[in-house]
Amino acid sequence: MLESQPVSLMAGLVSLVLISGSAIAQSAPGPTPALDAAVVGATVGRDVARRWCAGEEPRRAIERTLVAYLSGLKIPPDQLPQATTQALGKEIAVEAFAQAFASCPQTARQVFRTMMQ
DSSP states (O other): OOOOHHHHHHHHHHHHHHHHGGGTOOOOSSOOOOOOHHHHHHHHHHHHHHHHHTTOOHHHHHHHHHHHHHHHHTOOGGGSOHHHHHHHHHHHHHHHHHHHHHHOHHHHHHHHHHHHO
């Protein structure tokens, strides 16, 4: 299946956010609980879209939402497997764009165009 450029870019951005956000998320050492990428991606994607529609810069919206969500779960972002990170990025992208196009289509188009450049 072919991925769109914004979905691929968002997956990569999520990976970067998780790596850079690892210093922010505080947790005790130990095994990392498994995440359901579809559930987490939908939840985070909805909040990302809400932030986009409120005028927040796209990358900042993703960073703030994702780091806050994972910090709340006490999951160190750098301990998530790469496959989970990629799946999470794709789910966030799909949900964020779906919600944004439904709620604020002009902003969604602008974010989409920006990611296509």
